[in-house]
Each structure stands twice: as structure tokens, then as C-alpha cells.
Amino acid sequence: MTKVKVGDRLIGWSTNEEVRSNGGSGGLVTAVFAAALEKGLVDNVVVLEKANQFEAVPIITDSVEDVFNSAGSMHMLISNQTKYLQQFKNEASIALAVKPCDMRGIREQQKRNTIDSDKIFTVGLNCGGTMAPFKIREVVESVYEVDPDQVKGEEIEKGKLIIETFDGEHHSHSIDDLEVDDHGRRENCRYCTVKIATNSDLACGNWGVIGELSGRGTYVEVMTEKGAEFLQNAIDMKFAEVVEAPEKGTEIRGKVNGVMLKMAANTHKEVFKPIEGDKLEDLRKELENCIHCGACKEVCPVCACGVDAKCNKYYDPTDDYDISLYHLIRFLHLSDSCIGCGQCTDVCPADIPLTRLYRRFANPVQEELDYMPGMDDRTPPFFLTKLEELE
Amino acid sequence: MTAEIECEQNKRVSVSREGWTPKIVMFCCNWCSYAGADGAGVARLQQETNVRVIRVMCSSRVDAVHIYTAFLEGADGVLITGCHLGDCHYVNGNEKTLVKYKFIKSMLDEMGIEDERLQLQWISASEGQQYAAFVNEMTEKIRKLGPSPFRKPEVI
Numbered sequence: 001m002t003k004v005k006v007g008d009r010l011i012g013w014s015t016n017e018e019v020r021s022n023g024g025s026g027g028l029v030t031a032v033f034a035a036a037l038e039k040g041l042v043d044n045v046v047v048l049e050k051a052n053q054f055e056a057v058p059i060i061t062d063s064v065e066d067v068f069n070s071a072g073s074m075h076m077l078i079s080n081q082t083k084y085l086q087q088f089k090n091e092a093s094i095a096l097a098v099k100p101c102d103m104r105g106i107r108e109q110q111k112r113n114t115i116d117s118d119k120i121f122t123v124g125l126n127c128g129g130t131m132a133p134f135k136i137r138e139v140v141e142s143v144y145e146v147d148p149d150q151v152k153g154e155e156i157e158k159g160k161l162i163i164e165t166f167d168g169e170h171h172s173h174s175i176d177d178l179e180v181d182d183h184g185r186r187e188n189c190r191y192c193t194v195k196i197a198t199n200s201d202l203a204c205g206n207w208g209v210i211g212e213l214s215g216r217g218t219y220v221e222v223m224t225e226k227g228a229e230f231l232q233n234a235i236d237m238k239f240a241e242v243v244e245a246p247e248k249g250t251e252i253r254g255k256v257n258g259v260m261l262k263m264a265a266n267t268h269k270e271v272f273k274p275i276e277g278d279k280l281e282d283l284r285k286e287l288e289n290c291i292h293c294g295a296c297k298e299v300c301p302v303c304a305c306g307v308d309a310k311c312n313k314y315y316d317p318t319d320d321y322d323i324s325l326y327h328l329i330r331f332l333h334l335s336d337s338c339i340g341c342g343q344c345t346d347v348c349p350a351d352i353p354l355t356r357l358y359r360r361f362a363n364p365v366q367e368e369l370d371y372m373p374g375m376d377d378r379t380p381p382f383f384l385t386k387l388e389e390l391e
Numbered sequence: 392m393t394a395e396i397e398c399e400q401n402k403r404v405s406v407s408r409e410g411w412t413p414k415i416v417m418f419c420c421n422w423c424s425y426a427g428a429d430g431a432g433v434a435r436l437q438q439e440t441n442v443r444v445i446r447v448m449c450s451s452r453v454d455a456v457h458i459y460t461a462f463l464e465g466a467d468g469v470l471i472t473g474c475h476l477g478d479c480h481y482v483n484g485n486e487k488t489l490v491k492y493k494f495i496k497s498m499l500d501e502m503g504i505e506d507e508r509l510q511l512q513w514i515s516a517s518e519g520q521q522y523a524a525f526v527n528e529m530t531e532k533i534r535k536l537g538p539s540p541f542r543k544p545e546v547i
């Protein structure tokens with residue numbers, strides 16, 4: 001086969017049968033990482049170490065063994081790869097798998113000089129949405145009527161969330177039905193408009209894998225030179241095999257993506273329908289339980305300020321303002337850069353739907369400027385010096 | 392007149408219009424509009440007395456923190472003035488003000504704050520006349536709008 005190049009659309013899988021069957025779909029991602037480590041293209045790989053079916057923590061490793069053990073997709077894990085990566089301060093070269101929103105965070109951090117793009121290699125995983133682990137535990141118990149500790153695995157297929165228990169039984173429910181009661185994907189995932197991580201080096205997913213390869217291969221779109229190099233390396237080292245993606249597969253991938261985006265647009269309309277009545281009062285009510293713990297800023301993948309930030313420094317609880325200055329400043333600073341990843345909502349101890357509030361201010365700005373943070377290489381508009389540069 | 396100004400849905404804000412006069416915070420650039428204000432005074436131009444002028448070295452010194460704080464502290468309007476485009480003492484400070492202004496405007500709009508409550512105007516050192524006119528015009532507009540929704544009843 002000819003050399004892998006940018007723009008190639010392939011179906012690939014791991015040559016290691018165990019990895020292939022444990023992998024999310026064929027274990028190609030795992031194979032690429034393992035080969036890169038073996039060859040020395042990167043010093044470290046970030047993989048997930050499972051605690052149980054619902055939880056995992058990212059770990060950084062230089063052992064091929066660890067990489068092999070990490071194969072598989074976790075749809076219930078809301079990792080924050082951007083923040084995890086930031087802590088290494090570009091000291092080592094790192095390869096990692098990212099959701100589209102993780103990658104958007106990384107790209108925004110690159111613009112803010114906290115992550116060096118030369119030091120990282122990213123494999124983007126298509127993402128139709130993630131689910132909060134605690135919620136899924138509840139759902140497994142109440143809707144599936146299964147003991148959450150008996151869950152062996154989870155899978156999403158054809159719009160169904162399938163739970164496999166240790167006794168080998170499969171229990172399935174349609175995600176649409178679950179979402180009617182807010183039991184499915186996180187809200188921000190339901191209106192997210194980036195399902196394919198075309199902003200990473202390799203965009204991988206199972207959409208478009210058809211026929212006998214279905215479930216045993218991953219559709220990969222080569223996005224960058226680096227992506228081509230790493231994939232070629234995995235093939236040369238005999239860790240992975242690839243074939244040209246059939247046209248029909250590419251068509252299906254595009255179609256499914258289109259359907260997902262349409263659904264997202266509908267949810268968007270629903271969630272962001274114009275507020276009737278007093279908008280300011282509505283905002284005040286939403287924020288009234290805020291305890292100013294600062295967790296939302298701490299996890300925000302696009303914020304690069306550190307502790308000495310305006311939002312922290314000028315906020316004083318004794319001011320007792322109607323709406324906290326902390327949030328007003330953050331709303332403004334994120335209006336051009338919020339990627340809608342949902343991390344702030346996830347960590348909020350007061351259960352404030354923060355992402356929705358941030359998006360409320362970000363939507364009109366980003367729409368008007370036709371600027372999509374993390375997908376767009378332009379300087380964040382707020383940093384520009386001239387109004388004309390915005391247009 | 393004792394009309395109560397109330398938010399549409401609740402009775403939190405009930406600042407009596409009686410005895411209410413607009414409070415306006417105005418940021419003036421040291422190199423232009425601040426001198427413009429001086430000029431207006433020297434020329435004895437009649438001006439409304441509702442503005443509190445804060446001198447800054449350049450309009451770009453005005454940060455969102457200042458604007459939001461002014462509103463949260465009970466200002467009914469915030470005016471920013473600076474040198475005409477191309478005349479900024481610091482090359483392009485006022486261009487940056489424009490960018491910032493655009494974003495803050497969009498945010499205030501999203502919060503349901505009326506457009507007139509935050510205004511940006513270029514006024515040079517020799518434009519005392521324009522300065523006085525701007526102050527009068529904005530005070531009148533804000534008087535018509537009534538107390539800011541940010542204003543707490545206890546703020547006088």
C-alpha cells in the first residue's frame with residue numbers, strides 16, 4: 001500500500017487480536033499509541049485507567065503494556081484532557097486520545113501559549129456525547145433495573161445504550177427515550193456541534209465502518225502531517241493494518257454526522273429559546289446559590305489565567321452585589337472562547353447550569369463573528385486590537 | 392409622580408421615581424475629553440450635574456471590571472469618552488476600547504440592559520461644546536429610562 005498522507009480516509013485495526021476485540025472499535029488508536037511509544041516518536045501516552053465501568057482516571061505512562069490495557073471507549077467518562085495535559089508544562093512529548101471538545105480546549109491553550117503543539121500528538125475520537133457517571137448509575141438502577149455494580153460493559157449502538165452485566169445479559173434502552181427525562185447525555189453534548197474531531201491529528205470513530213469490519217475497525221481520517229507519520233509508523237511496525245475506506249462508508253459517516261448535527265440544532269433551539277420576562281432577574285436567580293468556590297474556573301479548558309485573574313482579584317464577597325462580579329467577568333471573557341464542553345456545570349457544587357449560562361452570552365458573539373473557538377486558528381477576537389480585524 | 396418601577400415578573404426592584412435623579416459614571420481620557428470637560432466649564436456651558444467624572448490615562452484603561460462595578464454599585468448609566476480614532480496618545484488604545492466595548496455591549500444586551508446605559512463617544516480636548524451636549528443628551532435619555540435594573544432600592 002502507498003504511504004499514508006493527509007486527507008486519507010482509511011479503516012484500520014490493531015494486529016493484536018486481544019486489543020482488537022477489547023478496543024472501542026478495532027483498537028487502532030491503541031495500536032498507534034503503542035507503536036509511537038515503541039519507536040520513540042513520543043515519550044509518554046496518556047491513557048485511561050479504569051476503576052470500574054463507570055469511572056476511570058487519566059494516567060501518563062511510557063509502558064506499552066499500560067497502553068494495551070487501556071483499549072476501549074468510555075462513554076460515561078468526562079475526562080478533561082486539556083487541563084490534565086497542562087500540568088506537564090510541555091516538559092515531555094505526549095500522545096493522547098481526545099474528544100472534539102478536549103481538542104478544542106487544547107487548541108485554545110496553544111493560542112494562549114500554555115500547550116506547545118510540537119510536544120503533543122492527538123487522536124480525536126468522534127463523540128456523539130458523554131454521560132455523567134453518577135447519572136448513569138442512577139439510570140441503570142431505576143430504568144434498567146440492574147444493580148450498577150453488576151455492570152460489566154457499556155456500548156452505544158444505533159441510538160441505544162446497551163448495558164452488559166456479568167451474567168452475560170444485555171439490557172438496552174433508546175437514548176432518545178432516556179433523554180426525555182434528562183437521563184441520557186449531558187445537556188451540552190446534546191447541542192454540541194462538533195462530533196468529528198477534525199481539529200486533531202487523526203480523526204477516528206466507528207461511523208462509516210460497515211460490513212464485516214463493523215465493530216472490528218475504526219474509520220480514520222488523516223488530518224495532519226503528524227497524523228500521517230504516526231499512522232504510517234503503526235503500519236510499518238506491524239501494530240496496525242489499514243484498508244481504504246469504502247465510499248459507501250464515507251457516505252454513511254457523513255450522513256450520520258448530519259443527522260446528529262440536526263438533532264443538536266433542535267436541542268439548541270429548545271435550550272436557548274428567548275427568555276420571557278426579565279433577563280437580568282433570570283440570571284440573578286440562576287446564580288443566587290453560587291458559593292464562589294471557583295471550581296468552574298479551575299476546570300475551564302480555555303481559561304489560561306491562573307490564580308491572579310481579574311475574575312478572582314476583583315471579586316469580594318463583602319460587596320454583596322446582586323450578581324457576582326466574578327461571573328460577569330467570566331461571562332465576558334468567555335463570550336468569544338467558550339467551547340461548551342460542560343466541565344463547569346459538572347463540577348458546580350451548587351448545581352448551577354453554568355455551561356448554559358456561558359453559552360447564552362457566547363452564542364450571539366460567536367455567531368456574529370463566525371468564530372468557533374478551538375476549530376478556528378484565528379486569534380481569540382477579544383484579544384484583537386482593531387475592530388476591523390473582527391470582520 | 393410616584394410611579395413604581397418594577398421588574399416585569401417580580402417586585403424586587405421598586406425604586407421610587409420620586410426624588411430619583413440619574414447617577415452617571417463617566418470615564419474621561421486625560422488627553423482629550425477630560426480637557427474637553429474643562430473647556431466646557433471654562434466656557435460656562437450649562438450642563439446637567441448628574442455625571443461623576445473619573446479621569447483615566449486612556450479610554451483603553453477602562454476595563455469591564457470598572458463598568459460592571461459601576462452598574463452593580465447603582466449607576467444608572469456609564470459613559471466612556473476618549474480621543475478620536477487615530478488621535479490616541481498611546482497609538483491604538485481607543486481601537487482596543489472599541490473591541491472591548493463591542494463585547495460588553497453584546498453582553499449587556501443579553502442581560503436585558505437598555506442600549507443607552509452604556510455609551511462610548513470620542514471627544515477631543517477642544518470639543519467643550521460637544522462634551523456638554525453629550526452629557527446633557529445622555530442624562531436626558533437615562534432620565535427617561537428610569538433607574539437601572541441593577542440598582543438596589545437602598546441605593547440613593
Ligand SMILES: Cc1cc2nc3c(=O)[nH]c(=O)nc-3n(C[C@H](O)[C@H](O)[C@H](O)COP(=O)(O)OP(=O)(O)OC[C@H]3O[C@@H](n4cnc5c(N)ncnc54)[C@H](O)[C@@H]3O)c2cc1C
Nearest residue numbers: 023024025026027028029030048072074126128205206207
Ligand atoms: C465518549 C465517546 C463517545 C464516542 N462517540 C462516538 C460516536 O458517536 N460515533 C463514532 O463514530 N465514534 C464514537 N466514539 C469513538 C469510538 O467509540 C472509538 O473510540 C473509536 O472508533 C476508536 O476506536 P479504537 O478501537 O481504535 O480505540 P481504542 O484502541 O479502544 O482506544 C481508545 C483510546 O481512547 C481512550 N478513551 C476512551 N474513552 C475515553 C474518554 N471518554 N475520554 C478520553 N479518552 C478516552 C482510551 O484510553 C484509549 O486510549 C466515541 C468515543 C468516546 C470515548
Ligand code: FES
Nearest residue numbers: 420449473474480
Ligand atoms: S489617549 Fe485618549 S483614548 Fe487613548
